[in-house]
Structure formats: C-alpha cells, structure tokens
Amino acid sequence: MNFDKKNLFQADITNCEREPIHIPGRIQAHGFLLAVTPDDYTIIQASENVREHLDILADQLIGTSLNSLQNGTRFQGDVLTDLLKTGLRNQSLETMNPYRIRLHERDYNLVSHQHDNAVILEFEPVMDSNNCQNLQRLLAQSLSTIKASWSMDQLLENAARQVKKITGYDRVMIYKFWPDWHGEVVAEVKEDHLEPFLGLHYPASDIPRQARELYKTNRVRCISNVNQADSALFPVLYANRKRPLDLAHSILRAVSPVHIEYLKNMGVQASMSISLMYQGELWGLISCHNATPRQIDYSARMSVDLVGQLLSAALEYHKDEEDQSFTQQIREAGQTLFSNMLKDWNIVRGLTQYETTALNINSATGAALFFEGKLVTLGQTPSDKDIHGLIGWLQNVDTDTFFQTSHLAEQYPPAAGFSAVASGLLAIPLSRELNEYLLWFKPEQVHSVSWAGNPEKAVNIHENGSIRISPRKSFARWVQEVCHTAEPWKDAEIATALKLREDILHVVAKKANEIRLLHEELRKAYEELDAFSYTVSHDLRSPLSTIKSYSEIILEEYGEEFNDDARTLFTKVIRATDRMNSLIRNIMDYSRMGQNDLLTQLVDMRKLLHRLREDTLVTEKGRPLTIHILNTPPVAGDPTMVLQVFSNLLSNAAKYSRQSQPAVIEVNGFRNEYEVVYSVKDNGIGIDMKQSGRVFDLFKRLDNTGKTEGNGVGLSIVKQIMSRHKGKVWFDSEPNRQTTFYVAFPHVPVAQMNQ
Template sequence: MNFDKKNLFQADISNCEREPIHIPGRIQAHGFLLAVSPDTYTIIQASENVREHLGIPADQLIGKRLNSLQAGTRFLGDLLTDLLNLGLRNQSLEAMNPYRINLQEQEWNLVSHQHDNAVILEFEPAMIHTSGQHLQRLLAQSLSTIKASWSMDQLLDNAARQVKKITGYDRVMIYRFWPDWHGEVVAEVKEDNLEPFLGLHYPASDIPRQARELYKTNRVRCISNVYQPDSALYPVLYADRKRPLDLTHSLLRAVSPVHIEYLKNMGVQASMSISLMYQGELWGLISCHNYTPRQIDYSARVSVDLVGQLLSAALEYHKDEDDQSFTQQIKEAGQTLFSHMLKDWNIVRGLTQYETTALDINSATGAALFFEGKLHTLGQTPSDNEIHGLIGWLQTTNTDTVIQTTHLANQYPPAATFSAVASGLLAIPLSREMNEYLLWFKPEQIHSVSWAGNPEKAVNIHENGSIKISPRTSFARWVQEVRQTSAPWKDAEIATALKLREDILHVVAKKANEIRLLHEKLRKAYEELDAFSYTVSHDLRSPLSTIKSYSEIILEEYGEEFNDDARTLFTKVIRATDRMNILIRNIMDYSRMGQNDLQVQSVDMRKLLSRLREETLVTEKSRALTINILNTPPVVGDPIMVLQVFSNLLSNAAKYSRQAQSAVIEVNGFRNEYEIVYSVKDNGVGIDMKQSGRVFDLFKRLENTGQTEGNGVGLSIVKQIMNRHKGKVWFDSQPSRQTTFYVAFPHMPVAQKNQ
C-alpha cells in the first residue's frame, strides 16, 4: 500500500513545470474518497483513511460491489447505489451535490462526479459556519454590491470584501495575471494585524502553467490544513491505466508538496482560490489565506464560485467599457488614414502629411515608414541608421502580419542603445519581398516593481548531485527597477495596426502592385509573344508545308527509280516535317494559353476520361496496355483546357510505359475540403527526382527519355492550364518503377469566369 513519493513528487529544475498535479495519487485527509466503476458499481480505488471513517481497510474494499458497503448507516451501500442509479440515469450526478449523509453521528457532504471512466465519490465533513438563510442573504448582498460597482477598482475591492464576509478568511486578495503570467495583488481585504500585500508582484513560477490550466477547469480550490498529512489512494495505480486516478475535478485532490512548502514559508495554514476568467482565459484569482487551519463548507464554496463567475462577467463589461472609448478613437483615426490614402493613391502622403497621421492609431510616440526605398519618420524615433538596422533584423523574423514587443532589446540587442525612444515596437510588414515596413515606437518606461520577496527560486544541490528547486522562504518586499521596457501594446492597438496593413495593401494592390511589378514584364512578354506567334505562323509553317509537299511529290513520281537508302531519306524528311508541325501547333497552344478567357463549367470527368482512354488504346493497340479509371468526381474548369491536361498526362503515361512488359495506367480522383485532386499513375521508366525541377520547363526533356518521341512542351502546357485555373500540378516518381502526376482543381462556382 506504499508508493514512491520521491519519484512522484520530487520537484527539480527539469520537472517543475511538468509536475503531474492532477494525478497526485493522494487526497487531503479531512475527507475520504471512493472510486467506483460506472458500469458495475465495483469499488476500484479508495483512500487509505477510509478505515478511520467506515471501519473497513481500503484493500478490503477493492473489487467489492458498492451495495455491499455497510458502515455507520447500515444500508450505506444501498443508499449510494440508489443515488448513483438516479444520477447516472438522468445524467446529472453533479445536480445532487452535496448530498448530506450521517456517518457515526457526524454530518458529511457527499460530492460526486464522473471522470476518467470512474464515478468519484468524495466525503467531506459538513462545516456550517452560518445558516443557510444567512448565507443566501450574504450572497444576494454580494451580487448587488458587485453589480453596483462603477469602476474597476471599486469592483475588485467590493468583490474581495464580500468573499471575506462569506468565508471568514483572514485575508482575501484579488490576484491579476500579467501577459508574462506573473501576478499582482490588485485588491485586498485583511485583518488589521496582517501586513498588506496590495501592489506586490509574484513571479509566474509561483503558479506554474499546469496549475493555471487546472484553475480554468476546477474554479474553486481549497486547502484546509497544510500541516495535516495526506491520505494515499489504494491501489497506487488506477485500474489498468498504469498511473494514478485523474483528480482534475476533485475537491479533495492533494496539494503539490512544493506549494505546501510555499504556503508554510508564508505562514499560511489554509487557503482557497476562485478563478476569474476573461474571454475564456484565466484573468486572475480571488486568493484567500488563513493563518490557522480552516475548512469551508461546500455550500459556502458554491456561493463564492457564483461571486467569482459574476465578477468574471463584470470584468468583461468594465474592461470592454474602459477600452471602448480608446478603441473607437483609434478606429476612426484608421478610417481617416484610409480615406487620405484613397484621395490621391499616395501611401506616404496619406500616412504622414495630413492632420491625422499614423501616430494617431495607437499610443506610440514615434513611427517610421519605409516604402519604395525611402524612409519617412514621425515623432520621436531612433536615427535613420538605427531604423535601417532594425528593418534588416525584421527581415530575418518569420512573422508576416504583426510583430510587437515591450522589450525590444531582449529580442534585438542593438536596441539597447536607443531604448529611451524605442523600448517598445509594433511593426507590420507591407512587403517582405520589397523590404517595406511600418513601425511604431514606445519609449522606455522606467518603473519599480515591488515583489513579494526575491522572485528567483532557491536552487539546492544535494549530496547525491540532484538539483531541487525550493519555494521562496522570504516574502519581504523586494523592489526591482525595470528598464528598457515600454508600456504594453493594447489588443485594440494591434488590431487597428492589422486593419491599417490591410488598407495599405488594398491601396497598393489597386494602384501599384500590378503596375510597378507586372506592367513592364507584361509589355515585353506580349511584344515577344506577338513576334514569336508571327514567326511561327508565317516564317515556319509555310516553308515547312512546302518541304513536305515537294518531298511527297518527289517520292511519289520518282520513288521507283530511287534505291532503298534514298527512299528512306525522303520518308524521314516527311516524318520530320510532321513532327515539326506538331511541335509548332503545341507552341502555338502554349503561347495562346495565357490570352484566352476561361469558359468555366462543370466537366463530366467519367465521359472525358473514357473518351481519352479509347483514343489512347487505339493509338497504342500494338502492345499490352491497361487503363483503369476509378473515381471520377466532376471538376469545374474550361472543358477544352481540362481535356488538354488529361490528354497530355495520359499520352505521356502511355508513351513512357512502353518498355514495361505489361503496362498499366491508373486514373483516380477524390474530393477534399478545398479541391478536386486527380492522379495519373503509370509503371513506366520513371523520373529521377534530382531532375524534378526541369519537368515542367518548356522544351526540357530528361536524360532517360532520349529514346522516346517528344518535344518537351506537353507538361509545360499542363502547368500553364493549371495556373490559369488557380490549381496545382505535381508528381512523385521512382525510376524504373512508377510515376504519378497529380492535378488539383480548386472548388469554385460554375459561373465564375477568368478575371
């Protein structure tokens, strides 16, 4: 019945943030626990102190049916069985909490819940400090007082006072988390003889990550006596899980030894915490301390939980109300900037040269715009060289939307030299490719933080070399001067910056992107394309037709006079002109691909592929070839171009599988959330993936295709068509084994036309 506390609880440098506090394998010993199978009502785990309260050793309960339990109340097992039947049948175990039971002339609260494939029954002594009617009056008074609070400070102060009235703890604090998860006492009500904690800060390590996650799930957490030994659960490992029972929702769950030591160092013997939530995240805690052991009845805990929920709702209201005016102001400034930029399509003038500038959409004291190779500044900023260095660093980051920090020197050390004007940075990339950014700066805000003792935990090295982190032993006020840090960026400031970024990109897209990046390339490309098309159609096709015609005439009229070599040469000339005609036609198709509008409609792929299969089999009738067509979901696209795509893919698959003894081509399609994907697989010569970058290049053929007819245009056409459809084409291959080409057509309305 013993288990290794050392392995389960030792808190050292490597596991402090990973201590499994939800499966401690123990409970607080002022109550006891039974875990029951929800199917058979068999007892599968029990706290070892059950013997003190039921007179039965824990190991003798394991494996027995709940209805066999007799203790205090003769028919306790039947009563519990009936309660579980009712609760599980109605799926409302928690609705019966607490159920009052008398055991050995003592009143107990039975609190039950289902978790980790077990029904967990927890028995806790009923501790009535106030009558039910008085408790209801206190709760009603608390709710009215909190609702009537007109400011955030008054709201927090009133909530702390009402919780102290309900619970009677020596000290009640409102503890708020900062963005880095360290905490600050922002409201406090205490006994007169206690020193104040109001305004003190506590490091994030005092309430580690896994504890904060549990506070989001289990809103009220009580510790009745830090000096009372815990009671272990038997057996140590739960059922076949090879770990202790999950006590995430348990009200008796034992406390981390590190936290127990922490409370003892503070002189606290009992505590309670109530979670405060804001928009689904942990905002803070109502933290209650008592300097003697204290247990709070379940009904009182339910009351303070309601107070915590009401306070959480009030926090959202007050915080949103406080932010609303500022948010509305910067939103209006952002809209004004957008109007300025639209007036003359000038980004720089719109952001920097009117009465409302980029400095008006947040609380920054300086701003810099680097756009089209020039730097423009507003307010108090670092020097031009320092800003250029900062932009160079921004280029190395991975963020594409917004970068914000209140401690720039921590991420970009050279910023320490200009922290007086730019300890805080908010930056939005406008174009990473063109190195264009808009930046805002906040100055250094030197301030003092009063910590409850030195926030660094003590590190002790034992004789065996193990390293153990111990909770702080001193909580005396410890003042730290904070430098190179700015005031925080508000969520509304970040959101408005993101909106401004979209506005700028909208203006740029309308005025500049197509013009400054594509105009010159398009002009040259169309001039070359027109010249190329003219050359192909007139200078090449006409003489080629003449060569073929004269060759056919000569072969027909004088062929009988030629020897075999001469006839073979003329035949080769005629075949070469045919191949050249095909190549010219493919080139013309490729050159026109970017000019013709898409005639988009739903394409019946079963019909299209069946037609192509028949044509391919006729062309390849002299060899063993099988073409299997599997799933054929329809695609939306230009029917002629879709036909070209699959015609090229099927002809390539047939062509490059001619060396296979039994060639097989498989075509299959499937639909996912975003697109229709088709694959065309063959068992031919394959492609060396080292040459994969050349596959879709015009006129490029791979090394292992030299003996197979082709001109290196077909796959380029496929690539062009898929680009026109905003789709994709890719492949994978194993040389001498298989090649699979994939094409993906995006979902789009049938009526959509090419823009």
C-alpha cells in the same frame, strides 16, 4: 559536490511546471474518495483513510460494488447507485452536487463528477458553523454590493470584502496576472494586525503554468490544513492504466509539496483560491489566507464561486467599457487612413501626410514606414541607421503578420542604445521579400516594482547531486528597478494594426490591378496611335504633296505672267507645305519613340558626327558656318535614336545661329566613371534661362524664336530618347552669346546589351 552550470541553469521555473499536480495519487485527509466504474459501479480506487469514515480497509473495497456497502457501514449504497444511474442517464451528475448523506451519525457532502473514465465520489464532513440562512443573506448582500460598484478599484475591494465575510479568512486578496504571468495584489481586505500585501508583485513561478491551467477547469481550490498528512489512493496506479487517477476536477486533490512549503514559509496554514476569468482566460485569483487551519463548507465555497463568476462578468464589463472609447477612436483613425490611401493610391502619403497619420491608431510616440525603398518617420523614432538595422533583424524573426514586444532590448540587444524612444515595438510586415515594414515605437518607462521577497528562486543541491527549486522563505518587500521596458501593447492596438496591414495590402493589390488595366489601355492606345500615324502619313501627306506639286507647276508655267506679289504668295504656299510635311514627320517620330524597342550597341560617334556635319553644311550652304568635332568617345545606345538626338541638336544649333557672323558650332565628348557626356555648343541667339522650363515641352517655342522656322518638337524627341536610354539632357545658355546642350549616356556593359 560535483555539478555543472548547465544542470544548475535547468533548475528553473520549468522544473515546477513539469510537476504532474493533476495526478498526485493523494487527497487531503479531511474527507475521503471512492472511484467507481460508470457501468456497474464497481469500486476501482479508494483513499486509504476510508477506514476512519466507513470502518473498512481500502483494499477490501476494491472490486466490490457500492451496493455491498449496505451492511455494517450504514452506507446508503443502493440509494447512491440509483442517484448515479439517474445523473449519468440525464448527463446531470454534477448538477446534483452536493448530495447530503449521513454516515456513522455524521453528515457528509457528497460531490461527484465523471472524469478519466470513472465516476469520482468525494465525501466531506458538513461544517456546522456555516449556517445556510446566514450564508444566503451574505451572498445576496455580496451580489448587491458588487453590482453597485462604480469603479474598477471599488469593484475589486468590495468583492474581497464580501468574500472575507462569507469565508472568515484572515486575509482576502485580489491577485491579477500580467502578460508575462507574474502577479500583483490589486485589492486586499485583512485583519488589522497583518502586514499589508497590497501592491506587491509575485513572480510567475509562484503559480506555474500547469497550476494556472487547473484554475481554468476547477475554479475553487481549498487547502484546509497545511500540516495535515495526505491520504494516499489505493491502489497507487489507477486500474490498468499504469498511472494515478486524474484528479484535475477533484475538490480533495492533494497539494504540491512545493506549494505547501511555500504557504508554510508565508505563515499560512489554510488557503482558498477562486478563479477570475476574462474572455475564457485566467485574469486573476481571489486568494484567501488564514493563520490557522480552516475548513470551508462546500456550500460556502460554491457561494464564493458565484461571487467569483459575478466579479469575472463585472471585470469584463468594466474592462470592455474602459477599452471601448479607445478602441472606437483608433478604429475610426484606421478607417480614415484607408480612405486617405485610396484617394490617390499612394501608401506613403496616405499614412504620413494627412491630418490623421499612422501614429493615430495606437498609443505609440513614433512610427517608421519603409516602403518602395524609402524610409519615412513620424514622431520620436530611432535614427535611420538604427531603424534599418532593426528591419534587418526582423527579417530573421518569425513575423508573418505582426511582431510586438514591450521590452525590445531583451530580444534585440542593440535596442538598448535607443531604448529611450523605442523600448516597445509593434511591427507589421508589408512585404518580407522587399523588406517593407511599418513600425511603431513606445518609449522606455523606468519604474520600480515591489516584489514579495526576492523573485529569484533559491536552488538547493542535495547530496545525491539532484537539483530542486526551493520556495522563498522571505516575503519582505524587495524593490526592483525595471529598465528598457515600455507600456504593453493593448489587444485593440494589435488588432487595429493587423486591420491596417490588410488595408495596405488591399490598396497595393488594387493599385497593381489598376496598373495592369492601365497597361492594357496603353496597349490599345498604342494600337490606335499606329492607326493614327498611318492616317497622318497617308491621308494628310498626300493632299500636301498635291498642293505643293500644283503650286510648283503653276509657278513654273505661269510665273512670268505673275506680278511680284503673286509669285511671292505661291512661294510661301510651297514653303508652308514643306513645313507641314516636316511637322507631320516629327509628330510621327515622337509618337513612335516610346514604342520602338531599343537595339543597344556601341555607336561609332566619330563616323556618325562627321556624316551629320556634312549633311548640315549642305543644308546650310551659302552661309558662313563652321562645325568643330573634337573628342568622339563611343556611346552605348540605339544607333537610329542616337542619330536622331544629334541630328536635332546640330540642326537646332545651325538654325539658331544663322544671325551670327560667323556661326560656329562645337561638338565635344568625354567619358567619366559612370557615363559618356557630349556637348553641342553654338554662338547663336541663346535662351533666356527664365523660360528654361519650356525648352523640352512639346510644341512650345520660346519668345525669341518667332522669326526662326520650327515646330517645338525636336527637343521633346531628344528628351524622350534620353529618358528611354536612362540618360540625361540639360543645357546652359546666355542670350545672344551661346547655348550648350549636354547629353549623358550611362555606361552599359557589353554583356548586358539587348538582354
């Protein structure tokens, strides 16, 4: 036999899911079916077993009207026609189900519905064994019992018990679907001699996708006898549509051969399933099995359908009640996080540094925030390297709003290495462009799952090479250990994470808006500062010049007539005006430092430093001062600002070394891989390193500088200039021995200058 692995691989659950079970072209043979047009009630399709009930062949019915069945069949065609007219006109056809009709001395339940552009009439014999009065009593008892159940387990068991009383099946199970659509028996009531199925799991392929969809539209499904041959519909193709009639809502629809084989392998000859819904989706099934054929009357089926609907409502109530406390708790935590982020517009601090953190909005045991280039972790998390790798992988995953999984290693194999702390992942992207994410982790929960037989389907390869999945033949307990799996994320956890994502993005947007407003205010402040600078330079300096000029004139004209004290006072006035002028000039330089654009170019430091040395020696003439200029590598910077840096450093070195005999200043530069560093060293009064935090503060002077003129602005200007150049300034000193200031200018490639 020739076959390839690709074909073998394709023989999976999807083969079952592609089976068109809603158009089988056949019905179960315990009843019969007629399909008529909704306008003139012409019969367009009939089940071939109609002869057993009406003594007429199916092909003889096609094209005739219901009224024509009056003669010889004892069929109340005219009554049915009137019934259909009323039901269709009032759009209440299904509310009249079942309609009791008698044919050949036998009572039938007629169940009708309109679908696929046809009125479908299904006839089932009435089962005498179902007493109506007894059924009402059992139904009332069932409703009372279910209503009185106080816990989820008790609710499910009581529902199964009541369904067994109504239907008489050997076994009634409550079957719950898990997120991956495999099922688990969570409640069971059975005959004593039967092997228990409680706690067993069944793979998703046992009830494929299209079957689950039909359970949502047709809530009760009954199979009366797996050994009874089906009855085909005639004609095979429905009207002119080139396909069989859609029997999605039919109560007689034939069963998939694969499912019949499945039931036979279980030793089941009759079954019934009732859908259990939660918020519009299939939560599970009430599954009934019988070892012998068993037909349940339509009225009894509707009774258990009512039980199923009541149980669905109770499930929703109990589940909501259980989740409500947890949901309320994590929602309140989410609101607290939002408030914390708003306190100072700090996302990281708001999520990680208060009493309530990002770990309080779900049941995760670890969390990681990568924001603005920094990674912050909480609780038990993978290593930083593993988290960065995970974030890189998420970049290639479709995660517009969130990503969640409870078995991360299946989707991201490297996660197997840290599954102990992160088998479950919930991630929300904050900015995919900037690679910013908030992640939560759940640890691995190794546990055993008991399957009803090996969940892997057997693959049969026929002589013609076709491949078919065969239902399991053994349902013996088969235990599987599940690894690399975490507790699933609850809907409330995902919803709260999404809400937090919106809160974070809101804070980011609001912070950006605040920055924009601050920028606008800063622009206005700069304009006001320019006006202030003009006022300082014009309105303040003019009176100072006048004071100085008059003082100099008085001292020159009348100085000889003054005594020594008077001359000294006038000299102090003149010096004070000079200091005031210097202070005003320095304030103006400092205020404009942040506004001027950088004109970056290579500065010839040898030329600049030698010129500054000459200026300094002229200013300090009459005292022993030596200035050594050693290596002078060029620096990349604004020439005017670089001049200000070294002018301030040299003038400070000269000023604070006046008491030294002789005073020596040494300027030296060197280049390393990243920057150009210059040092300016003097042998002056030095700095107490305990006061080093005040050195670069504006208008702050140290304790040992009181006798030396100064205003505490020069080094602040140096600090600001170096910050604008993305450089550094620092110093070391020994009081009364030496002080060395260092400035470092980063390398700037010529191509990047002034871009």
